[in-house]
Amino acid sequence: MTPLTPEEARDQLATAETLATTSGTDAQIGAFITAGVGVLIAVVLVMTRVLVETIPMPYVIIMGVLASTVVGLIPLVGLMPWHNHHVRFAKRGFARRYAASFGVTMALYAIGMMWAISTPWVVFAPYCVLVALPMLLMATRMAQR
Amino acid sequence: MSPENHSANQEVHPRHRLNETIHAPVRFSIIATLAGADQAEFSFVRDTVEVSDSVLSKQVATLESAGIVKVKKGYVGKRPRTWLSLTAFGRRAFQDHLAALREIAGG
DSSP: OOOOOHHHHHHHHHHHHHTTOOOHHHHHHHHHHHHHHHHHHHHHHHHHHHHHHOOOHHHHHHHHHHHHHHHHHHGGGGGHHHHHHHSSSSEETHHHHHHHHHHHHHHHHHHHHHHHTTTHHHHHHHHHHHHHHHHHHHHHHHHHE | OOHHHHHHHHSGGGGOOOOOOHHSSHHHHHHHHHEEEEEEEHHEEEEEETOOOOHHHHHHHHHHHSEEEEEEEEEEEEEEEEEEEEEEEHHHHHHHHHHHHHHHHHH
């Protein structure tokens, strides 16, 4: 192997740095998906509350509606792996970060569901923002990388 | 300096820790591109590194046989695709290589 000068080594390190941060628009789309899913889950929480308030229904049906929204949202966990399969460049760690923030948001969502019927809006509305927050923060970090 | 000391000094010099497989310019660029990805499509790496399909295929085969890169073939819809990613060993080897480069760059 030809011995490297410090200057050549610095050039190689600069090349590595530049190439490692190459991502194109795919990373931005990944961040957008993460933010979108976070907002969607918060909106579903609000809509469920509105539905339960406006349409009188037996308690069992209400519980059924709440449970079915949770079950309906769970497949969204596969959205980022699906996205990664379809893009040319799957940014490192995006699927893991998405899954982690999705898990926290869904846990907050499930807790919010228990409050959905009884809590005053003044408490419930900020809580809905809190539900979306983990995925919004993660999306911001993804977009900055 | 005794011959033993001279030999010991040569062994600790960072250039001895440079990985010969990674050191080649095209292969270095391929690995550096993949370092920022969970996986990247063959065509993306080709366009980023600015080489032909055949050159990339040859270099990827070398990296695959060294256990540095993993090649996965599949389909997106009906279109065949090839995805490249670094193995855990490849990622470690690249980090070690970069560490040696940093030492050399530091003089």
